[in-house]
Amino acid sequence: MAPTQLQENLVKANEKYASSFTEGHLALPPAKKYAIVTCMDARIDPAAAFGITLGDAHIIRNAGGVAKDALRSLVISEQLLGTQEILIIKHTGCGMLTFQNRDAVGVVQSNLGVAGVEAIRSGFGSDFLPFPDLEGAVKSDVEWLKANTAIPVKIEISGWIYEVETGKVRHVV
């Protein structure tokens, strides 16, 4: 099969990147010992917006920057790779503010039928983890992590909101 335009772009951009790459010596554990949980939103550039240099931190991204969805990666990050601080960074204009579970399940049902509905049920309990209140979701995610016994009490946890309109980040909790 012929490569897609995106595949060609990947190869071309990577050739350029690799031709001047000098960071092959970096260690596996993040040098600055922290993990960021943020949204997969295409408008967020975590390295640039949050000052992350290659090798510094784990960046865990999912729809909404949801702590519960990131738990597996966070436990690996802390227990196996030595990170000691977590920053939850959600953002304005997040898609997760715009629907409820029943809406998403309805879309899956109409596009993918009963088999699709069954697959999301067995895959993640049909809970898309949407949230109606941005600031409330930041606070509840931080509280949820602090109360979670898989996260040691010594881990520093804070919550933030990134504004896609201004590029600014603000501290919530």
Ligand SMILES: [Zn+2]
């Ligand atoms: Zn988002």
